[in-house]
Amino acid sequence: MAPTVIVLSRRLGAVLPAAALPALRAASAVYADPSVPGDVVAATGAEPAAGALPDDAVLLTCEPTAGAVAVPEPEGAALLDAVAVMDRLRSPGGCPWDAEQTHQSLLQYLVEECYELYQAIEDGDRADMREELGDVLLQVLFHARVAQEAAEGAFDIDAVADGLVAKLVGRHPHVFAGSERIETATAQEGRWEELKRAEKQRSSSVDGVPLGQPAVALAAKLVSRTARAGLPEDLLPAGGGVGEELFRQVARAKLGGADPEAELRTAARAFADRVRAAERSAAAQGVDPHSLDPETWRRAWPA
Numbered sequence: 081m082a083p084t085v086i087v088l089s090r091r092l093g094a095v096l097p098a099a100a101l102p103a104l105r106a107a108s109a110v111y112a113d114p115s116v117p118g119d120v121v122a123a124t125g126a127e128p129a130a131g132a133l134p135d136d137a138v139l140l141t142c143e144p145t146a147g148a149v150a151v152p153e154p155e156g157a158a159l160l161d162a163v164a165v166m167d168r169l170r171s172p173g174g175c176p177w178d179a180e181q182t183h184q185s186l187l188q189y190l191v192e193e194c195y196e197l198y199q200a201i202e203d204g205d206r207a208d209m210r211e212e213l214g215d216v217l218l219q220v221l222f223h224a225r226v227a228q229e230a231a232e233g234a235f236d237i238d239a240v241a242d243g244l245v246a247k248l249v250g251r252h253p254h255v256f257a258g259s260e261r262i263e264t265a266t267a268q269e270g271r272w273e274e275l276k277r278a279e280k281q282r283s284s285s286v287d288g289v290p291l292g293q294p295a296v297a298l299a300a301k302l303v304s305r306t307a308r309a310g311l312p313e314d315l316l317p318a319g320g321g322v323g324e325e326l327f328r329q330v331a332r333a334k335l336g337g338a339d340p341e342a343e344l345r346t347a348a349r350a351f352a353d354r355v356r357a358a359e360r361s362a363a364a365q366g367v368d369p370h371s372l373d374p375e376t377w378r379r380a381w382p383a
Contacts, residue, residue: 083111083133085148086140091160092153093119099152107138115142163237166221183226190219202345251275273308285309297341299330307335357382 084103088096096104104110104124111133112126120126126140133139141148169178193215200208224237251272254260262268282288285305291298303316316331317324333340358380359369367376 082135083137083139085145086138087144087148087150088116088120088140088142089153089157090117090142091157093117096120096123103138106136108134108136110138110140112140113143116140117142162217162221166218166225170222170225178222181222181226183223186219186222186226190223193219202342202349250279270308273305285311294341295326296330296344299327300334300340303331303334354382 084107086100086103088100110124110126111129112121112124113129116126120140124140129139144150169175172179193212197209197212197216200212220240221237224235224240228234228236249256254262254268254271260271262271276282276288280288285308286302289298289301289305293301313331313335317327330340333343358377359372361380361382362372362376363369365380367380372380
């Protein structure tokens, strides 16, 4: 026999999971080694571990130990580390650059990181996707930490998470309340719009569409919203200008079931690849790729 060793999570602080309670209740005494935080020692009434311990005792530790009972961490526990690191960077004695940032100064990075994640998903690069998701998460943590210091309307990352949970639960009554039955994704999209209109008291089918997004995505979203609202196609922009013609192209793609933003990005990236291929071909023939004339471009253009 030997004392029962329970490995606690540093992330959970003084929180003792229910899995540890049976061993603690049955123990003749509870001891803690130096790795255990003081608040945990105080909460359990543990004594400092020294020398040989009774066989029916419990030893608390935060260090992985062979044969120990490890208290499982909940999924997402690593997010606590991310919050703590962000707090350290932003707090006095942290990073001067992080301390100077504002919501406005961070906007460029928010857009940039979202596009980098978009590209990683397009490329199917799982390693890049994982990294870029982390960079997008950093933006959420950073903005929440800056908001925590506001003189008015302050909120923190917990308020952000609480709001998200309330929104997800409220918009999925068929999952969490069992009060509805939704059979298809299309039906769910329609129900979402109804719930959002009621929640945000929207007076228009296009309320809530972010007007600052790229023009193709903006046009596609407006077409999608108005189509669900029953707007007939003949009322879409019909002028002779470039903007109206582009809008009609986007509308045709969206109403046909395609994602015009993704389609245009695919075409643009394929074009960029052909440009690079032609420049490499010209360079391989001893021609300066930065000074190609139209005929040289045509000869070097990939089939």
